Each structure stands twice: as C-alpha cells, then as structure tokens.
Amino acid sequence: MRAPKQTPTPNPSDDLAYQKAILSSVSRTFALTIPLLPPSIEKVVGNTYLLCRIVDTIEDAAELSAQTKQSLSALFLDAVLEKTPVESFVEPCLEALKNYSNPDEIDLIANTPTVLRILHTCSSNDQQAVSRCVSIMSEGMSFFHGKQNQAGLQDLAEFEKYCYVVAGVVGELLTTIFSNHSRAFERALVGHENLAIAFGQALQMTNILKDSPEDKARGVSWKPMNVSQAELLKIAYQKLHDSLQYILLIPKEEQGMRRFCFLAFGLAVMTLSKIAQRKEFDSKDEVKLSKSAVMKFYGFTKIAVKSDVLMKAFFYLNSRSLIK
Template sequence: MNYHDENPSADLAYQKTILGSVSRTFALTIPLLPPPIEKVVGNTYLLCRIIDTIEDAAELAPEAKYHLSKLFLDAVLGKIPVTSFVSPCLEALKNYPNQDELDLISHTPTVLRILHTCPTNDQLAIARCVSIMSEGMSHFHSKQSQNGLSDLNEFEKYCYVVAGVVGELLTTIFSNYCPEFAKNIKGQEALAIAFGQALQMTNILKDSEADQARGVSWKPRDMSESELLQVAYQKLVESLNYILLIPKPEFGIRRFCFLAFGLAVMTLNLITKRDSFSQTQEVKLSRKMVLAFYSFTSIAANSNLIMKLFFRLVGARLKRASTA
C-alpha cells in the first residue's frame, strides 16, 4: 500500500492546521517539542483523536463503534486500504456535529502518509499505542453505564487504555530521541503510565457532570470524590517525578510535559473549590489562565525547584481535599 505523496509539506501544513482546530490546548503544547518529535507527537495526537471521535459519537451503537474502530486499526496497520475505513465512517457520522473532527477523518490518508515518514521505531510504538487504545476503548464503551466502573482497578485500567498508554508512547519517542532520558527512565517506566493516567483522571472529574447528563459515568461506583482526588493527587506526584527525569537541556520536552501537568493541577484545584458543579464550563480554566501558565512554563521548566514549588503551592488545596 502506498502512502507516499508528492507534497509532504502540504501534508504537514494540514496536520498543523487541523491540530489547531480539534485541540487548542495541544496546538499550544506540541509546537514546544523539538522539530523531529513535534511531527511524530502531533501525528499521534490526530490518530488518537480519530479514535476519540468514533467513541464520542452518541448516536452510534457500541457494535457500530467497535466495527469502525476495528476498520481504523486495520487501516493504521496497513491491513486494508484507508478508504475502506474513511467511507463507512463518514457515512455513519453524517449527523455528527463537529465538522473539524469530520474533516480530520476525511483526511485520514494524509495522517497515515505522515505516520509512514516517521522513524520505524516510532511507527512501531504508535501502532502499539493505537491498537491498545482502540481495542481498550471499544471494550469499555461496550459496557458503559450511568452506574460507573466497578472499582478502582477497573478505573485505572480504563485510564490506562485511554491515556496511560500514551504516556508509554511519549516515553518511547522521547527515549528514541534522547539517550540520556532513556537511561534515566530505566526501571521507572511506571511513572510514564501515571503521567497519562493523571491527565485522564483530571478529565473524568472535570467532565463527570456532562457525562452523567448523557447517561455515562467513568468514575468507580464505590469511591467518593475525596478518595478519587487522593488517587489523582498521587498520580500527579508520580507525574512530577517523571518530568524531573527529563534532562534539563531537553527544555522543549520538559516544558511540553510540565504544561500538561500544570493545567491538570490547576483544573483539579478549581474542582476542589466547588462543593458541586453542574457544567464542565464551571471548572474549565479560562483562556487567560492557560496563556498565563503557558508563559510561566518558559521559566519554570528550566528549574526543578520552581516546578516543585508550583506543585506544593497550587496542589496544596488538592492535597488537603484528597485526605479529607
């Protein structure tokens, strides 16, 4: 199957443009990475976003989502022509409201062409990530309910297939690029999973009311809010330890990770300030706050001490709430 195109610069221009349309946050963070891995991580995000779009389509039955996810995975792995995924997916999502995400699906051939220009080791890691995420999300979405997940173990597994596996993938990409980081992370790979899980747990807590309104819960049914915050806080502790393993000369990678980490800390801090909230908007960071923190990371990511102080100060309320 030939994914190559005569105009790779046009493909990369599309990737950059659509990234800004489907995620303002990642459009802000991914360009912080060194150019050789900015392309790889941006491409990975778009592949994951296609899976998310299928899973987020409320009008689709679980069986239809499973079928489309399987077609997508087969297209990524080169088992079927990419058009065998795109056509039925666009037909199934013809009433889907987000036009940018539909545009991304229609450009799956472009995304896969870029993937096949990435280093072979990165391609293998991306294929592994997409496989685990696609199959894992299909499994969990087939049994979604308003009652939530059965226990903490299932909750952590869900957070792994949605985001922990992305933490593993980033670690592989960073390690392929930076041998010193590869050496530092050896034996501490679990921190990478915790980094991804912390971000996902933040999203679940932030979106819990909106999820509940559409008849879904991803929280464990036998745990209180403070118990969940305690788990999230511990994952954030491990996330910071992960970031501190990134060598200081790799400033772009450190800043990319610290920005995602800090926004999660600030979001959970907002959640702890409210006894209850009925809309995600109430606990969503304002654009002004995001941009202010973005500027702060240009200084903080250079200093282990400043990053630790930030977490101690901004995470203090969260720490208290998690032990309440």
C-alpha cells in the first residue's frame, strides 16, 4: 500500500521572499517605501499592504457585478479572520477573475495562503490591528460597490467616508504599529490621533484624482458630485498639511518610520502639483512622476527627515499650486 503523499511544510523564509518579490511587482511606490521601515515592522506593514491590495483588486475588476464583489469581499474577510479555510476564498475569486488583465495581482490572490501565513507569525497586537483594518476596509468597500457609477459620490461627506474606509483606516493601522514600536511616538500622538486618518486620506485623494481618467473609461467616478477639481485640490492640500504634522510627531531617532511616511507624502505632493498645473488630462501617465524624479526625491528624503525645517520647506515650495 502506497503511503499518502506528504504536503511539504511551508518555509517561513520562502514566504517572506515571496512577499518581497510580489510587493515589487504590484506597487513601485510601496516597494520603495516599506523596506525603509525598521525590520520589526517592515514585515507586518508589507503584509498589510498585500492584504489591502487583494481587496483593491476585487474592487478594480470592472467585469464583476457589485453583488459578486460583495460576495468575494465577505469570503476574503472570513479567511483573514480565520472563520473559513482560505481556499474558500481563493478558488471562487480566481474563477471570477479568470479574464482579469493583471497577472501579478492574480498571482497575489493565488498566494493568499502565503500572505496569511506571514500574518500569523506577527505579534498578537499587530494581528489584531491588521484584522481591524482589513475588516473596516473590506466591509466599507462592499458598501461602496453598490454606489459605483459615472456621476460620482453623492457629496463631500460620502467622499470623506470612502477615503476613510479605503485609506484613512490604514493611517490608523500604521499609527498602532508605530506606537507599539515607539513609546515616544505614542506619547507625542496623544490628542492628535485624527492626523493619522488625514495621512491615509491624502494618499487616497491623490490616487482618486490621478486615476480619474481610467476610472471614467470604465464607467466609475470616486469624486464627489458637484465639487470642482480646484475645490478637491484645496481639500487635498489641507489633508497634506495635516499629514506633515503627523510625520513631524515621529521622533527624529525613528529615521526609518519618518522616511517611510515622508517619501509617500512627498510623492503625493508632487503628483498633485502636476495635476493642479493641468486643466485636464486623459491618462494618469500624463501626471505620473518619472522614475528619475522619484529616485531624486528618494535620495532627498535621507537628508530631509533629519530636519523639520527642510520637510516644511519642501511642502511649502511644492504645494502652492494646490491653493491657487
């Protein structure tokens, strides 16, 4: 009688190698920023980004109905919370996305078990924070799946809510993880917790404005109705201003945390400045930062994060077009 075939035990170092490789495939920006973090939090932040990217992939699939997206989001959340086996999500999701055009994102979904294995090696506090973030994002996006239309969101309040469930909650998650790592940051943040939400929302507003031509082409708008581009840029300016205050609260000795946040922040500032200088654009490629501009700023951040004055000067000089 032949012995049953043994399933090989997953190797944690192989899992982490996959996480690093797929991160560079699905996000140029976060593949640059996440490795700047201290090793103790790089793993959990990278892992969270991939989990959020799976939720985003479901949302971005234009061929899926709102009902199918809601169903897949619920299956994914159950898998993250360990209510059901992860295969209960992976198999129907891959079937639903069989015509999806991005092979890296399909690969990520196929490797959801790997991503969740890494999550379960993180501290219990970090796991709780990630589960809260993914729950709010997944349930929030399910709510907004039924509101996808070409006209846009109902008003500014709905727009703020969308930006919160998609990204503001990620700002809260980062704050929890950073606070677990740095008691000095935890103390500095007292009374300023809302700045964390603004940090996430500012990055999301940048994505919404940058991606608006492609969203329009697939019959969707995440902008609020009856709100001009100029008004949205002014709101984005205020969110960026609050984001900078958030970054300045990070102790100077936490260079990795500061640089991670300042790099993402600065790329958003420069992208929005390019958008503000155009009345309209037909593709996000028209306002996308060049690789050389990104790498120059990447180098600048190494010096800038050591000086509050330098970070403030960068923001002042590069954000003026947003409030004209």
